[in-house]
Amino acid sequence: MATVKNYLPTIVTMGNLACGFGAIVFIINNELAYAAWLVILAMIFDGLDGQIARLTKTTIAWGAHLDTLADMITFGLVPAFLIGRLGALNAPVAVWFVCFFYTLSAAIRLAKFEFELKGSSSGSKRSKYFTGLPSTLAGGTAASLILLDSYLKTTLNIQAVSTCLPCVIFVLGILMLSKVPYVRIIDLVGSKRDPVSLLITSVLFFTLLVFFILYPSIMLALGFCVYIIIGIGKHGIFRNRAIHIT
Numbered sequence: 001m002a003t004v005k006n007y008l009p010t011i012v013t014m015g016n017l018a019c020g021f022g023a024i025v026f027i028i029n030n031e032l033a034y035a036a037w038l039v040i041l042a043m044i045f046d047g048l049d050g051q052i053a054r055l056t057k058t059t060i061a062w063g064a065h066l067d068t069l070a071d072m073i074t075f076g077l078v079p080a081f082l083i084g085r086l087g088a089l090n091a092p093v094a095v096w097f098v099c100f101f102y103t104l105s106a107a108i109r110l111a112k113f114e115f116e117l118k119g120s121s122s123g124s125k126r127s128k129y130f131t132g133l134p135s136t137l138a139g140g141t142a143a144s145l146i147l148l149d150s151y152l153k154t155t156l157n158i159q160a161v162s163t164c165l166p167c168v169i170f171v172l173g174i175l176m177l178s179k180v181p182y183v184r185i186i187d188l189v190g191s192k193r194d195p196v197s198l199l200i201t202s203v204l205f206f207t208l209l210v211f212f213i214l215y216p217s218i219m220l221a222l223g224f225c226v227y228i229i230i231g232i233g234k235h236g237i238f239r240n241r242a243i244h245i246t
Contacts, residue, residue, distance in 0.1 A: 009063055010066060013049045013063065013070050016049070016070040020074030032085060036143035036144070046074075046136050072106065072135075075138065076107055078139065079143060080102045101170060105177050106138065129181040134182065141224040142172060
């Protein structure tokens with residue numbers, strides 16, 4: 001019989017799903033910034049459920065399926081409706097088509113990930129890289145840009161971000177289906193470092209934390225965009241090396 005301890009990762013996953021549901025409610029009421037913040041909060045829940053499962057070495061049989069369904073709603077559907085609700089470019093049909101493409105890409109990626117997870121052996125070594133942009137980070141990127149758009153409109157009356165968002169979400173959909181390698185942030189943070197590197201990392205972390213507290217909308221969008229660009233850049237380097245070797 002499963003104990004409460006076994007359900008801890010799944011309870012955290014339910015937090016992810018609750019954020020997705022709440023975000024949809026905010027979108028219906030045209031409170032896009034609040035909805036975007038819930039997507040960012042859901043990313044924390046999505047990262048914690050796996051970590052808790054590994055630390056406690058507990059899970060339930062249907063927990064992974066619930067996690068996939070929660071990710072599909074929060075990071076597959078909500079970002080698409082966030083972008084579509086903006087009504088950018090005065091071309092609603094085209095914009096909603098692009099939003100559907102994003103949702104379709106997220107669905108395909110999550111389905112493939114769950115299929116590969118079933119096929120992999122439990123003792124196999126986990127790769128340090130994701131193949132393609134994870135749906136969680138794609139959704140977080142879209143949400144962060146919604147927050148940046150809201151900040152710029154409020155403070156500087158700049159509309160440029162909302163105009164670019166349909167193109168951005170189309171690119172995010174392509175990246176989710178791509179072979180671009182993206183490093184696992186959890187593994188990067190938890191990797192061992194020498195004292196000097198640890199000191200530099202700590203100083204950089206606290207500096208970025210101060211900037212995040214002062215300008216959260218700007219720092220979130222900047223962080224996601226840098227992560228995506230680094231992955232694309234590494235993919236280009238790896239491909240060039242492979243061409244030179246062959």
